[in-house]
Amino acid sequence: MIAAALLVLAAACAFPRQSPAPLELDPRTLPHAQTGAWKDFDPKQLKASDLPPGMLQVKRALEEQDFPSALAGLQETLRQSPDFPPAWHQLGVLYFRLQRYGDGAACLERYLEVAPQRLGDTRVLAHCYYSLGDYTKARAHYERVLAVHPDEVEALRGHALSRMRLGEPQEALAELERVLAIAPRHGDVWEWKAQILFDEEHSEEALAAAEKARSIDPFSPRAWFLCGRICADLGRDEEAARANRRFQELNSISSELRQIESDLLYKPGAVALLERIAQLHARMGDVASTRADLARLFGSAPSALGPRIFGLELLADLGDFEAARLVAQKLEQLGADDAATWQRLEQFYARAKDRAKQVEAGERYRRLGGK
Amino acid sequence: MIQAPIQEPPALFEEIGEQALPGVRTTCGSPEKNYILEVNGGGVLLGDFDGDGKIDVVIVDGSTIERAAKGEPGLPPRLFLGKGDGSFAPAPEAWKLSGGRWGMGGTVGDYDGDGWLDLVVTQWGPTRLFHNEAGHGFREVTEGAGLGPGAWGTSAAFLDYDRDGKLDLFVVEYLEFDTAKVHSRAEGTCTWKGHPVMCGPEGLTPLRSRLFRGSGDGHFQDVSAAAKLDEAPPAFGLGVMTLDFDLDGDTDIYVTNDSTPNQLWENLGDGTFRDVGFQRGVSHDANGREQASMGIACGDWNGDGRDDLFVTNFSGENDVLYSSSKGAGFRERSGSASLSGPTLPLLGWGTCFGDFDLEGDLDLAVFHGHVYPQADSLGTDTSYAQPDTLFENDGKAHFSSRPLSSLGPAVSRACAPADLDGDGDLDLLALRVEGPVRVLRNRALHDERHHWLGVRLRARGGNRFALGARVSLVWKGGGTSAEMRTAGGFQAAVPAELHFGLGSVDKLEKLHVRWPDGSAQDFEVALVDRMLQLEQRAP
Numbered sequence: 001m002i003a004a005a006l007l008v009l010a011a012a013c014a015f016p017r018q019s020p021a022p023l024e025l026d027p028r029t030l031p032h033a034q035t036g037a038w039k040d041f042d043p044k045q046l047k048a049s050d051l052p053p054g055m056l057q058v059k060r061a062l063e064e065q066d067f068p069s070a071l072a073g074l075q076e077t078l079r080q081s082p083d084f085p086p087a088w089h090q091l092g093v094l095y096f097r098l099q100r101y102g103d104g105a106a107c108l109e110r111y112l113e114v115a116p117q118r119l120g121d122t123r124v125l126a127h128c129y130y131s132l133g134d135y136t137k138a139r140a141h142y143e144r145v146l147a148v149h150p151d152e153v154e155a156l157r158g159h160a161l162s163r164m165r166l167g168e169p170q171e172a173l174a175e176l177e178r179v180l181a182i183a184p185r186h187g188d189v190w191e192w193k194a195q196i197l198f199d200e201e202h203s204e205e206a207l208a209a210a211e212k213a214r215s216i217d218p219f220s221p222r223a224w225f226l227c228g229r230i231c232a233d234l235g236r237d238e239e240a241a242r243a244n245r246r247f248q249e250l251n252s253i254s255s256e257l258r259q260i261e262s263d264l265l266y267k268p269g270a271v272a273l274l275e276r277i278a279q280l281h282a283r284m285g286d287v288a289s290t291r292a293d294l295a296r297l298f299g300s301a302p303s304a305l306g307p308r309i310f311g312l313e314l315l316a317d318l319g320d321f322e323a324a325r326l327v328a329q330k331l332e333q334l335g336a337d338d339a340a341t342w343q344r345l346e347q348f349y350a351r352a353k354d355r356a357k358q359v360e361a362g363e364r365y366r367r368l369g370g371k
Numbered sequence: 372m373i374q375a376p377i378q379e380p381p382a383l384f385e386e387i388g389e390q391a392l393p394g395v396r397t398t399c400g401s402p403e404k405n406y407i408l409e410v411n412g413g414g415v416l417l418g419d420f421d422g423d424g425k426i427d428v429v430i431v432d433g434s435t436i437e438r439a440a441k442g443e444p445g446l447p448p449r450l451f452l453g454k455g456d457g458s459f460a461p462a463p464e465a466w467k468l469s470g471g472r473w474g475m476g477g478t479v480g481d482y483d484g485d486g487w488l489d490l491v492v493t494q495w496g497p498t499r500l501f502h503n504e505a506g507h508g509f510r511e512v513t514e515g516a517g518l519g520p521g522a523w524g525t526s527a528a529f530l531d532y533d534r535d536g537k538l539d540l541f542v543v544e545y546l547e548f549d550t551a552k553v554h555s556r557a558e559g560t561c562t563w564k565g566h567p568v569m570c571g572p573e574g575l576t577p578l579r580s581r582l583f584r585g586s587g588d589g590h591f592q593d594v595s596a597a598a599k600l601d602e603a604p605p606a607f608g609l610g611v612m613t614l615d616f617d618l619d620g621d622t623d624i625y626v627t628n629d630s631t632p633n634q635l636w637e638n639l640g641d642g643t644f645r646d647v648g649f650q651r652g653v654s655h656d657a658n659g660r661e662q663a664s665m666g667i668a669c670g671d672w673n674g675d676g677r678d679d680l681f682v683t684n685f686s687g688e689n690d691v692l693y694s695s696s697k698g699a700g701f702r703e704r705s706g707s708a709s710l711s712g713p714t715l716p717l718l719g720w721g722t723c724f725g726d727f728d729l730e731g732d733l734d735l736a737v738f739h740g741h742v743y744p745q746a747d748s749l750g751t752d753t754s755y756a757q758p759d760t761l762f763e764n765d766g767k768a769h770f771s772s773r774p775l776s777s778l779g780p781a782v783s784r785a786c787a788p789a790d791l792d793g794d795g796d797l798d799l800l801a802l803r804v805e806g807p808v809r810v811l812r813n814r815a816l817h818d819e820r821h822h823w824l825g826v827r828l829r830a831r832g833g834n835r836f837a838l839g840a841r842v843s844l845v846w847k848g849g850g851t852s853a854e855m856r857t858a859g860g861f862q863a864a865v866p867a868e869l870h871f872g873l874g875s876v877d878k879l880e881k882l883h884v885r886w887p888d889g890s891a892q893d894f895e896v897a898l899v900d901r902m903l904q905l906e907q908r909a910p
Contacts, residue, residue, distance in 0.1 A: 023565045026749055099564065099687075100750035132752060133689065133715025167707035167769070195657050199702050225659030232650035233700055244649050251659065259573065266565045 022071040023266070027091060027107050030075065033083035038114045041085045052081040058090065064299065066268040070094055085115040089122075096124050098265055101131040120148035123155045130158055135165040153183050161192060169196050187216035187223065194226045198233070206230050219286045221250040253280045269300040275310055282318045290314065291323050298330075305335045309344050321352050328357075339368035383727060383761055384776040384799060384811035391458040391791075391810035397802055398446055399433035403744060405556040406436060407571035408495060408548050410742040411525065411609075412720075412784030412802045414448075414476030414862040418488040420466075422506040425453035426789045426866050427462070428800055430808060431474040431492055436550060439495075444470035448477075448492050450509070457792035457812050465508030472496035476785060476862025480529030482538045482585055484833030488867070491540060493524030498542050502589065517591040522547055522578055526611045528858035530622045531839055531887055532598075532638055536832035537587035541624055543608035544578035546571065566745040572629050577605040580626055580634075582644075587833045599643045606631035610861040612667040614678045614854060615841070616651070617699040620889055622839045625653065627664035627682055627861070652701045653680060653693045662688045666786075667860035670724030671695075672708075672733045672764060676852060681710075681735055683719025683861075686746070686753040690714035690722075690737065710735075710762060713772045716753050717760075718742065721786030721861050725797040726872020727813060728763060729821035733872075735762040736775060738801050740782035756780035759801075775799070776811055783809070785862040790870060795823045795900055797870055817900075822873040825902035828855055830886055831909070836867035839887040844896075846876045873899055 054073050061070035074091040077084060092107030108125035111118065123145050129138035142159035146152060160175035176193045179186060190213035197206035210226035217223060228243030257280050260273050267273065278293035294311040301307050308331050315324035328348055335341025342365035349358035388395075400409025414431030421427065427450060434445030447470040451459035473495040479488050487503035498518040501509040523545040529538045554560040554570045561570035582598050583591035595601050607629035613622050617637065624636040624644070632654040636644040648654030656662050663685035672679050677695035684690055689711035693701035705711040717739040724733040739757035746755045758780050762770035786801035792812060799811040815821060824844065828837035836855070843852035851871060859865045882894040886907050894905055 024749055095750070098750075100752065102752045103750050133712040135712045165706040165711055167709060169707065199657075199704075201696065201702075222659040225655065228649065229652055233652075233698065240650065247659065251661075255661070263562075266562065 022068055022075055025075055027075070027095070027103050027110075030078045031082040032110075033114065038083055038085050039117075041115045041118070043086065043118075046086075052077045052084055052087070054080070055087070058087075062090075062094075064268065065264070065296070067094060067098060067265055068268065071098075083110070083114045085111055085118065088114065089118075092128075093124050096128055096131075099131075099262075101128040104128040105132070119144055123152060123158070126155065126158055126162075130162060130165075135162045138162045139166065151182055153179055153186065156182075157186070157189055157192075164192070164196060169200055172196055173200075185216050187213050187220060190216060191220070191222050191226060194230070198226070198230055203230050203233050207234065219250060219281075219284050219289070221247050221254045224250060250284060253284055256280055271297065271301060271304075271307060274300055275307065278311065278314055282314050285318070287318060287320050287323075290318060290320070294323075294327070303334060305331065305338060305341055308334065309341065312344065312348055316348055316351050324348065324352070337368065339365055339370040342368060343370055380773075381814070382774050382776045383814060385814055386776045386778050386809060387457060387812045388807050388810040391812075392451060392808045395430065395449070395451070395808045396806065397430060397432045397804075397808065398435065399804055400435055402805055403556065404569050404742070406548075406550060406553060407546075407569050407575070408439075408473065408550075409433075409436065410569070410804070411475055411862065412804050413474055414493070414864075415721075415785045415787045415800050415802060415859070416477050416479050416490065416492075416864040417787045417789045417800065417859075417866050418479040418857070418864065419453075419866065420450060420488055420490075420503060420506065420509075421452060421462075422487065423452075423455075425455040425793070426791055427452045428459060428787075429468075429477070429479075429490060429492075430802070431477055431494075431862070432470075433475075434470075434473040439473060440550065445473045445494070446470055448474055448490075453791060455793050457798060457810060459810075463508075465504070468492075468501065468509055469511065471499055475524060476526050477864065478527040478529050478540070478859075479857045479864040479867070480538050480540075480838060481833075481835045482529065482540070482587070483589055484537070484587055484835055486835050488836070491518075491527050491529070491542075493521075493527050493542060493862070495523045495548060497521040498524045498527065498540075500589070512589050516589055517593065518542070518583060521581070525609050526858075526860070526862050528611045528613050528624070528856070529838055530613045530624070530856075530858075531834045532582070532622055532624075532644075533584065533642055534621060534839075534887060534889070536834050536888065537585045538834055538838065539585045540583040540591060541611060541613075542581045542583070543611045543626055544580055545609060545629070546578055546607050547576040563743060563745065564748075564751050566743070566748045566751070568743045568745050572607040575607075577607045577628075577631060579603070579605045580608050580611075594642070597642065599645065600636065603634060603646045604631075606634065609665050610667045610682075611858055612669045612680070612860055613839070613856045613858045614669050614680075615839070616678060616695070618677065620885070625667060625669070625680060627667055628661070629663045629665070630661060632661045633664050633682065651699065652703070653682075656688065656691060657703050660688075662691070665720050665861050666722040666737070668722040668724045668735060669854075669856075669860075670733045671852065672724060672735075673768060674732070674849075674851060678854060681722060681724065683714075683722050683737060686716055686718040686741060686751075688715075690717075690719050704768075707768065709769045709771065713760065713762075717757050718753070720784045721801055721859075721863060723786060723788045723799075723860065723865070725788045725870065726823070727761065727797055727815060729796055729815045729817070729823055729872040729874065730764075730766070731872055731874025731876065732764040732766045734764050735770065736760075736786065736788065736799055737762065738775075738783035738786045740784065740804060754780065756782050759783055778809070781806065781809075785859075787859045787863040787865050788870075789866045789868075790825065790902075795825070796872075819877070820875045822875065822877050822899045824871045824873060824879075824896070824899045826869040826871070826882070827867065827902065827904040828884065828886075828907070829904065830888070830907045832888070834887050837884075837887055837907070838867065841885045842869055843881075843883040843885075844871055844873075844879055845881040845883065846873075846879050849876070868902070 058073035088111035095104035105128040126141035139162035164172035194209035214223035224247035231240035274297040281289040346361035416429040432446035450462040477492040490501040492499040556569040559567040610627035621638040635648040666683035668681040680693040694704040721738040759775040782804040791798040796813040796815040830837035
């Protein structure tokens with residue numbers, strides 16, 4: 001609802017960059033409004049004209065995954081409009097994504113102070129407590145959220161995992177089953193189910209759950225890890241070794257992916273990092289993720305030829321000619337006057353066995369001075 | 372009704388470092404920690420080197436980047452002789468050790484079977500060996516010992532892997548480090564949570580652990596390749612523990628690695644090892660992710676007769692309790708044992724199991740401190756100085772946590788437990804980065820519900836201190852067991868003696884020893900609350 005209100009806001013107002021730098025600001029020091037100022041806040045009633053200037057840019061920055069800019073915008077919004085609830089909420093979620101869980105919790109606690117009626121929006125506050133290792137507090141807050149939204153999948157999942165961490169595996173398992181009844185293809189929940197069953201020495205059932213997780217997400221290193229571990233425990237050594245090999249392949253890629261994603265949090269739009277992510281997913285054979293990575297890469301440099309040529313070749317190497325053709329079409333527009341682009345297109349169409357397009361691209365290439 | 376305020380019980384340990392080791396500090400680079408070389412701190416190596424029955428300590432010291440750049444030796448390791456009351460005195464001149472390159476940790480064992488504990492010091496550089504001259508001093512015998520070349524040894528352990536009665540040596544290696552090739556923190560190349568920090572270990576070159584077979588006369592042969600240790604990928608090794616996890620009578624080896632999977636080297640009994648860390652469930656966390664692991668505690672925390680492992684990790688990764696399960700595997704029990712939440716924000720180093728409160732089950736001591744001084748920056752959810760923790764075993768598969776002492780947060784590193792004052796409970800010795808050496812005196816109750824027994828073993832042959840032996844105590848309605856070792860996890864060595872907390876048990880029915888050569892022997896032990904020294908009978 002908040003996002004919808006933001007979408008209709010036409011005016012784009014620039015927010016000034018304030019000191020200190022956004023990452024060095026303690027959100028607890030942001031100004032507060034008078035008590036009760038937002039007690040009747042209801043996002044459904046929020047009109048575009050009610051939004052503080054700058055929130056649209058925050059939205060755009062978030063869409064571009066430019067978190068430092070979004071952080072700066074939200075902090076400035078809260079300076080200009082103290083305690084504006086959507087800004088506290090968004091800031092809390094953003095700190096959570098930046099893995100600054102204490103700051104995330106502080107923002108969402110403030111959100112609840114100024115808009116206590118919005119309890120149902122604060123699942124991420126429980127995630128923050130969980131990530132800080134305070135499982136008792138996490139469990140309690142998940143329960144508060146679930147009292148408002150009893151079937152909220154991620155709150156149920158978080159509640160189950162908190163109970164597991166607190167030494168209640170059977171209760172955790174029962175809750176994970178409830179999640180799976182609502183979201184039967186939740187791969188991560190199948191993995192946790194497998195883990196708990198395995199820890200409780202129910203290896204056959206655990207293996208079935210791990211295999212289900214693997215069938216849902218065949219690129220999840222953890223699913224392979226669990227299959228391997230459980231097979232080893234069951235004495236199925238060959239299967240265990242096979243799963244372990246695949247786990248190691250996927251895990252080494254995943255480790256690098258995590259590192260790059262972590263770097264991207266603070267260096268948004270770094271083309272080399274975005275290209276590397278796409279390469280890694282392609283190496284996994286994960287077509288859907290590679291496509292998503294390339295969309296993110298192209299979005300970071302909409303008119304640049306280099307990233308698209310990179311994407312074209314990567315998709316062709318992956319055998320995803322359907323997506324590659326779309327990239328080629330865009331390249332034909334963007335690089336209409338660029339000989340090198342047409343040369344690459346000629347090579348691509350040759351690989352795609354599209355003779356007519358190959359000839360056409362070759363002619364364009366030579367017409368533009370290519371040899 | 373007015374209720375009396377709830378009072379926290381006083382911490383079990385009292386900090387007596389200022390009296391016990393006055394003015395003794397260690398150095399490990401600069402306070403800014405511009406390079407990864409500057410963060411490990413030094414080593415704590417405990418043992419009775421002069422044979423007077425009291426525990427002594429070798430403090431392994433480091434160096435600075437400036438000294439290293441000038442080619443100057445690092446600060447020397449120092450021996451302090453225990454007085455038996457928890458305090459120490461600097462050892463006489465004959466025990467003086469020269470400075471190496473940049474000391475890390477090491478281990479203790481009688482490699483030549485002469486009945487005296489010798490010393491190994493690991494460092495950024497080749498591993499060093501010192502011979503104990505019959506309790507009158509150390510003599511460096513590195514040259515010609517065959518322990519080279521060595522790039523950056525962190526932890527080490529003596530063991531008799533081939534059961535030939537001669538001690539062998541396992542050295543954990545960390546990474547290739549050269550200040551000319553590694554970026555300084557000041558360059559801003561490497562960041563953590565948005566803050567510039569020292570670089571590594573990611574991006575640097577990991578190394579392989581080395582196994583040296585001892586000949587019993589001070590010569591060692593690098594058998595890493597023959598033992599198939601080289602078949603595993605290199606790793607950023609930090610800690611080591613010897614244990615017979617599968618109870619097949621030979622000694623296996625567990626290695627903790629930084630940001631690379633931990634390894635459990637199963638001794639196959641034919642001179643070779645196989646890494647079964649993945650198969651046995653001790654290589655990764657429950658998410659299938661490798662952790663940045665440092666310290667290792669080993670002991671039977673739940674009384675099932677098998678040793679369990681506790682591993683300390685980086686902040687944001689909880690410490691992990693790997694509990695032995697059926698079939699010689701392990702299951703992670705950190706959550707159910709109430710160990711994951713309290714350790715999640717902390718970065719753990721030295722750790723050890725011990726029945727610190729003498730209630731008859733194993734507790735855990737964990738020393739913490741971040742690697743990055745920048746952990747004190749905003750938004751890290753952690754801090755540079757951190758509290759150290761005593762996890763008390765409630766005997767019902769849970770631990771409750773409280774501060775180890777009244778010291779408050781510190782930047783701690785290696786630790787080792789021993790009964791330093793001879794009162795029957797386990798004290799602790801620990802290092803702080805850029806701080807005084809810590810001695811923590813245990814104030815456990817000693818009464819009819821808090822009994823104990825200490826055991827020293829003297830085996831036949833070269834492995835005089837019986838490393839690898841297993842001692843089992845049997846009493847009416849129960850029992851316990853433990854393995855003899857000097858490996859202390861992260862850059863530490865523990866005395867070659869076992870400590871059993873017995874709770875209210877004041878009579879034993881039997882004490883059983885499985886000696887390293889496989890032979891077994893029962894002893895009648897009438898009385899507890901004492902240190903026993905047991906000799907292996909003649910064949």
